[in-house]
Amino acid sequence: MDNPSNTLIREQLAASSARSAPEALAHDDTFWTRVAAEFAKPADFVHLEYGFYHPVCRAVFEAEVAAMRQSQICAAHYKRNEMRADYEAARAELAQLVGAAPEEVAITRNASESMNIIIRGIPLAPGDEVVGAELDYGSMVEAWEQRVRQEGIALRAVELPFDPRSDDEIVQCFAAAITPRTRVLYITHLVHFTGHLLPVRRLCQLGRERGLLVVVDAAHSFAQVPFTPAEIDCDFLGASLHKWLAAPLGLGMLYVRRDRIAGLHPLFGDARLPAGDIRRLEHFGNRPDSAHIGLREAIRWHGAMGGAAVKRARLLALQRRWMEAARALPRLRLLTPRDPARHGSLGTFAVDGLAPAAVAERLMREHRIYVNVIQGPRVAGVRVTPGLATTFAEIDQLVAALEALNRTP
Numbered sequence: 001m002d003n004p005s006n007t008l009i010r011e012q013l014a015a016s017s018a019r020s021a022p023e024a025l026a027h028d029d030t031f032w033t034r035v036a037a038e039f040a041k042p043a044d045f046v047h048l049e050y051g052f053y054h055p056v057c058r059a060v061f062e063a064e065v066a067a068m069r070q071s072q073i074c075a076a077h078y079k080r081n082e083m084r085a086d087y088e089a090a091r092a093e094l095a096q097l098v099g100a101a102p103e104e105v106a107i108t109r110n111a112s113e114s115m116n117i118i119i120r121g122i123p124l125a126p127g128d129e130v131v132g133a134e135l136d137y138g139s140m141v142e143a144w145e146q147r148v149r150q151e152g153i154a155l156r157a158v159e160l161p162f163d164p165r166s167d168d169e170i171v172q173c174f175a176a177a178i179t180p181r182t183r184v185l186y187i188t189h190l191v192h193f194t195g196h197l198l199p200v201r202r203l204c205q206l207g208r209e210r211g212l213l214v215v216v217d218a219a220h221s222f223a224q225v226p227f228t229p230a231e232i233d234c235d236f237l238g239a240s241l242h243k244w245l246a247a248p249l250g251l252g253m254l255y256v257r258r259d260r261i262a263g264l265h266p267l268f269g270d271a272r273l274p275a276g277d278i279r280r281l282e283h284f285g286n287r288p289d290s291a292h293i294g295l296r297e298a299i300r301w302h303g304a305m306g307g308a309a310v311k312r313a314r315l316l317a318l319q320r321r322w323m324e325a326a327r328a329l330p331r332l333r334l335l336t337p338r339d340p341a342r343h344g345s346l347g348t349f350a351v352d353g354l355a356p357a358a359v360a361e362r363l364m365r366e367h368r369i370y371v372n373v374i375q376g377p378r379v380a381g382v383r384v385t386p387g388l389a390t391t392f393a394e395i396d397q398l399v400a401a402l403e404a405l406n407r408t409p
């Protein structure tokens with residue numbers, strides 16, 4: 001049952017977002033104050049670590065809680081009689097958002113699960129190579145490394161430039177690593193260490209030209225950057241839904257191009273379904289129904305906020321405000337590309353003479369600002385990730401704190 005006041009607010013937001021171009025809306029304080037009112041925020045610190053997951057808005061939370069309560073009342077009766085129809089409705093709405101057929105989309109529990117289904121499921125022979133990047137997400141690299149150990153495949157990780165100047169520069173890094181034994185091109189669309197946004201269309205095209213299977217980790221890019229798997233032309237894609245779609249925690253998406261479904265070995269056993277049916281890949285066992293019910297509500301709110309185009313413009317505007325100020329501070333070094341077209345809503349910096357953990361600790365203790373410590377290949381810094389409810393005033397608080405750190409490291 002829809003709460004009429006939630007529906008009214010959603011419709012008002014949808015009317016406003018339909019009237020303005022994303023770049024103009026990104027700076028419209030009235031619109032974002034109304035959006036922020038729909039999200040709960042901590043009372044005693046400024047939260048700038050929305051890269052882990054994004055909290056849901058009030059209406060999604062209410063839908064989730066109602067479904068959770070109902071699942072404890074009707075229990076098995078719901079699971080056996082109604083769950084399938086609700087689940088298929090959620091799949092259809094998600095597929096529509098993704099620009100794919102429902103037959104190509106599975107709802108998983110997170111991006112890690114989606115990526116493991118892909119990484120562990122692609123048929124490869126000993127000696128076959130996978131080309132990825134050293135800034136790929138750690139547990140996804142570990143999933144590939146299991147196949148290195150168990151099956152003797154090889155993994156080649158390219159070094160990405162910290163401040164790429166052109167798409168060609170990045171495409172060249174990957175192209176140079178491809179050999180006659182390469183079978184898979186593995187692309188992290190938006191890098192969690194640094195916020196690099198890779199030219200995914202060009203990279204998929206490279207994979208096609210070389211006859212490779214193309215896998216995209218879109219954990220952070222999905223619903224933050226406008227694209228569809230079909231238009232970038234990949235074979236497999238995994239995404240988080242609890243990040244920038246702001247869907248309930250515990251949701252991911254798996255996209256497999258129709259003609260690739262039959263060739264993927266299922267990670268979870270299911271021998272009953274036809275080989276070309278994606279449902280064969282999603283036999284996860286019991287899970288909370290509140291997630292897929294909340295997902296449908298989250299998709300509606302995503303649309304009302306103007307979808308990925310508006311989120312991209314808003315999050316970039318928030319990021320640019322502090323990153324431009326930070327570049328002027330001599331003790332701060334940004335590890336995120338300078339060109340706004342080459343980074344997403346995550347930005348990472350280091351302070352000369354201070355360990356990243358000490359920077360994060362001081363930001364919290366002295367300024368009540370919560371950020372994340374990042375440690376990866378050639379990367380040690382502090383990551384700042386604003387969210388949909390973040391205000392420019394909060395970003396200005398961060399800038400003041402960075403100026404203080406610059407004065408007294």
Ligand SMILES: Cc1ncc(COP(=O)(O)O)c(C=O)c1O
Pocket residue numbers: 051052109110111112113136137140188190191192217219220239240241251252
């Ligand atoms: C690039 C990348 N892949 C995968 C994941 C895992 O996401 P999830 O929490 O949905 O499993 C993350 C999480 O931050 C990520 O940044």
